[in-house]
Amino acid sequence: MDILEFSSLVFVGSLLAGFLGAATGLGGGVVIVPMLAVGFGVDIRYAMGASLVSVIATSSAAASAYVREGFSNIRVGMFLEIGTTIGAVTGAAIATSISPSYIAVIFGLVLIYSSYQSVFSRRQDDSTSDKPDKIATRLKMNSQYPTPEGMKKYYVHQVPGGFGIMYLAGVLSGLLGIGSGALKVIAMDQVMRLPFKVSTTTSNFMIGVTAAASAGVFLNRGYVDPGLAMPVMLGVLIGSLAGAHFLFGATTKVLRIVFAVVIFGLAIEMLYKGFRGGF
Amino acid sequence: MDADKKLISDEKMDLIIGNILRVAVIISALFVIVGAAIYLWHHGMEMPKYGVFSGIPRGLSNLNEIIADAWHVKSLGIIQLGLLILLFTPVARVAYSVFAFLVQRDYMYVVFTLIVLTVLLLSIMGIVI
Numbered sequence: 001m002d003i004l005e006f007s008s009l010v011f012v013g014s015l016l017a018g019f020l021g022a023a024t025g026l027g028g029g030v031v032i033v034p035m036l037a038v039g040f041g042v043d044i045r046y047a048m049g050a051s052l053v054s055v056i057a058t059s060s061a062a063a064s065a066y067v068r069e070g071f072s073n074i075r076v077g078m079f080l081e082i083g084t085t086i087g088a089v090t091g092a093a094i095a096t097s098i099s100p101s102y103i104a105v106i107f108g109l110v111l112i113y114s115s116y117q118s119v120f121s122r123r124q125d126d127s128t129s130d131k132p133d134k135i136a137t138r139l140k141m142n143s144q145y146p147t148p149e150g151m152k153k154y155y156v157h158q159v160p161g162g163f164g165i166m167y168l169a170g171v172l173s174g175l176l177g178i179g180s181g182a183l184k185v186i187a188m189d190q191v192m193r194l195p196f197k198v199s200t201t202t203s204n205f206m207i208g209v210t211a212a213a214s215a216g217v218f219l220n221r222g223y224v225d226p227g228l229a230m231p232v233m234l235g236v237l238i239g240s241l242a243g244a245h246f247l248f249g250a251t252t253k254v255l256r257i258v259f260a261v262v263i264f265g266l267a268i269e270m271l272y273k274g275f276r277g278g279f
Numbered sequence: 280m281d282a283d284k285k286l287i288s289d290e291k292m293d294l295i296i297g298n299i300l301r302v303a304v305i306i307s308a309l310f311v312i313v314g315a316a317i318y319l320w321h322h323g324m325e326m327p328k329y330g331v332f333s334g335i336p337r338g339l340s341n342l343n344e345i346i347a348d349a350w351h352v353k354s355l356g357i358i359q360l361g362l363l364i365l366l367f368t369p370v371a372r373v374a375y376s377v378f379a380f381l382v383q384r385d386y387m388y389v390v391f392t393l394i395v396l397t398v399l400l401l402s403i404m405g406i407v408i
Contacts, residue, residue: 002327004323004324007315056365056369078373078376078391081391081395082394089401212368213402214402215403217402226359227355227358228329233308234315
C-alpha cells in the first residue's frame with residue numbers, strides 16, 4: 001500500500017468517524033486513534049497527534065453554528081478551561097513519559113465506558129425551579145437559554161465538583177489525544193446541572209481549547225506528522241460538518257447503537273494489543 | 280438590571296469569535312489541501328512509515344523553518360503551516376475573550392481568561408514540559 005492509497009483510505013475512515021461523531025454528538029476523536037492504531041498499524045503516538053488536530057478543526061469550525069443558537073455559556077466554559085488546559089498539559093506530560101502499551105489499555109477502558117454511555121446516557125430534565133448556588137452566583141455563571149416557550153433562566157451548581165471532573169477530562173484529552181467531550185458533558189449536565197443543550201454546546205467550545213493545550217506539547221515532541229494529520233483533519237472536518245446537519249433526525253438512536261458497537265469492538269482490540277505489548 | 284445588556288453583548292461577542300474561527304479553519308484547510316496535493320504528487324508512490332515512531336518532528340520544529348519550507352513550496356511545510364494556523368484558532372478565541380471581558384469591565388473573568396491563555400501559550404512554545 002503506497003502513500004496515495006493509504007492517505008485515501010485514512011481520509012474515508014476519518015470522514016465516517018467525523019460523521020458518526022457529529023451525528024451522535026459524541027465526537028470523532030475517540031474513534032480516530034484506535035482506527036489508525038489498530039486498523040492501519042500506525043504508531044499510537046502519531047495517531048494521537050493526528051486525532052488532536054482533527055478535534056481542534058471540528059471544534060473551531062462548528063463554533064459559529066453553535067453560537068448563533070445562543071446556547072453556550074462562555075463564562076462557565078472559560079472558568080472550567082482553567083481546569084481542562086492544566087489537565088491537558090498534565091496528561092500530555094504523562095503520555096510522553098509512559099509506555100504506549102499503558103496508553104492503549106487506558107484507551108480501551110475509556111472506549112468501553114464511552115460505548116456504554118452512548119447507548120444508556122440519560123438525558124436529565126432541566127431543573128430550573130431550584131435555588132441559586134453561592135459560588136456559581138459569585139462567579140456570575142447563572143444565565144438563560146432559548147426554549148420553544150421563550151428564554152428560560154437556569155442556575156449553575158456544584159462548581160468545585162464540575163471543575164474537578166473537568167481537570168480529569170483535560171488529563172484524558174492530553175493522555176489519549178481525544179477531545180473528551182463526553183466527560184465534559186457529564187460534568188456540566190449531571191454535576192453542575194446545566195441544561196443539556198447548554199452543556200453540549202459549551203463542551204464543543206471547550207474541546208478546541210483543551211485540545212490546543214495538549215497539541216502544543218505533542219507538536220514539540222514530534223507526535224504531529226503532517227503527512228498523516230492531513231487526511232485525518234480533512235476527513236474529520238468534512239464528515240463532522242455533514243454530520244452536524246444530521247443531528248435532529250430520528251435515526252440518531254440507530255446511529256448511537258452503531259457507534260457503540262464500533263467503539264466496543266475497537267476497545268477489545270486496543271486492550272488485546274495493549275496487554276500483549278503490541279504497541 | 281444590566282443582565283439583559285450583558286447577555287446581548289455576550290451573544291455579539293460569541294458571533295464575532297465564531298466567524299473569525301470559521302474563516303481561520305477554511306484558510307487552514309486550504310493550506311492543508313494545497314500541501315496535500317503537492318505531497319501526494321511527489322511522494323504518493325512511496326511507502327508510508329507511520330508504524331515506527333521516530334520522535335523527530337518532520338518538517339516542523341520551529342516556526343521559521345515551517346515558514347521557510349512553505350515559502351519554498353515544500354509540501355510538508357505548507358501542511359504544517361496550515362496545521363499551525365489551526366492550532367492558533369482556539370488561542371485566538373481565548374485572546375479575543377480577554378479583550379471582550381476587558382471591554383465589559385469584568386476583571387474577574389479577564390484574570391480567568393488570562394490564566395487559560397498563559398497555559399496555552401506556554402504549551403505551544405514548548406516551555407511547560
